[in-house]
Amino acid sequence: MIETIIHRYKNKSFLIAYSGGLDSTVLLYQILKIKKKIPQIKIRAIHINHNLTCHSKKWVQHCEKTCIKHQIPLIIENIYIDLNEKNIEEKLRIKRYNVIYKHLLFDDVLLTGHHMNDQCETFFLSLKRGSGPTGLSGMSLETMFGSKKIIRPFLNITKKTLLLWAYHKNLNWIEDFSNSNINYDRNFIRQKIIPIFEERWPFFLKNCLRTIKICQEETELLTNFLNKMIHGLIKFDGSLNIITFKNMKKELATALIRHWISLKKIKAPSYKNIQSIYYQMIFSRKDANPKIILKNNEIRRYKKSLYLIEAQPNFTNRFLFWHNINLPLTLPNNLGYLEEDNNGIILPKPKNNELINIRFQYEGKILILGRNQKRKIKKIWQEKNIPPWLRNKIPLLFYNNIFIGALGVFIIKIDNINKETWTIAWKNNLLSNHRYIFSFY
Ligand SMILES: Nc1ncnc2c1ncn2[C@@H]1O[C@H](COP(=O)(O)OP(=O)(O)OP(=O)(O)O)[C@@H](O)[C@H]1O
Known part of the structure; x- marks a missing residue:
């Protein structure tokens, strides 16, 4: 059987772990x-x-010796870990x-020795x-590994079979003594567990494998079903439209949420997290701003959709001075930079003695250009369709303590007696990612 698998990939090259x-x-x-x-x-x-x-x-020397003997190019790499870590x-x-x-070349397939046990x-x-x-589905004979493939040719073969073959061929291998450490x-x-089961039920391993196979098949079936169903629910910005979720069976809604997250290629959230997303996001008030933290990411709801975003560092209290406008000003947290640029946003020019500064938070009422009434800034963000998690990522320009504008979103109406202007461009990925959803201009 392993020969059939290898034969299928005979035009590829194999990297053996x-x-x-x-x-x-x-x-x-x-x-x-087979070679x-x-x-x-x-x-x-x-x-x-x-x-x-x-x-x-x-072990390194043993591997080197074997590979030299059989003329197999061998890569040796070292890794280190702190043994006190969890x-x-x-x-x-x-x-x-x-x-x-990192060592897999364009045409390489990785082979590992994983077996039925x-x-x-x-x-x-x-x-x-x-x-x-999905979790019980275990490993597959073939899986994608980034853009490469891993093949585990022994997955349907017991360790006992491998052991017999090794004895029969008089092979030398290393016994890893840490394998006996039951910590x-x-x-x-x-x-401690599998031997007891096997002793009582000799077919235990094979039947366990059958259960895994059933789980794999059901997972595949469900994935196909969810793929079709989610198709019309994912918006072009990657968010999930949950407007219909309230009227769905809970099991279907949670499966769709789980599937949507799995498409983002992040670690699968726990059952508890999915339940929290369901109860807190689907049934929350329209104006609520719920957030579920998943390690390095957050799930947020904004209006009718769920968004998966990277966890947000809090830098609302950051304050930057832009002393020399001939040089670009780098913003914190990969927000890009500001620079004077003729293709940028036209703004009233600061007076010579005014200190240009950038902040990321403002509370209170403002009067923006094109309006004749003040409104709370929160209402303006809502009007402009800026979701709460983006609001403190937008640089707010100040001259001394005078609020001039939120770059790319609105400009404050101020008395600009000299009518002098300058143009600033905010170079970042934020705008291009969200240009089509939010009302940046
Ligand atoms: N130190 C190593 N160097 C190269 N390959 C290794 C190494 N350790 C394990 N492998 C590969 O991984 C396979 C599985 O090994 P083992 O069951 O000991 O690892 P594991 O920690 O359980 O890994 P996995 O998460 O991949 O199951 C081995 O048959 C071998 O192909």
């Missing part, structure tokens, strides 16, 4: 065996030294994949976390 352990050693030798039949396949290997124990160097397993995994990803362990870990069918969740499941 080679830890030196049993699984990836069998993988390496099976690929070498004898299909000589055009190209293989390289990569070993990541986690630098966790004093044995790490020996969730070491997860952090190592992420670091390892990031490093491997790994798959079942992953299933148990997901159970422990309280995952739904790590995966090891605990591997050592």
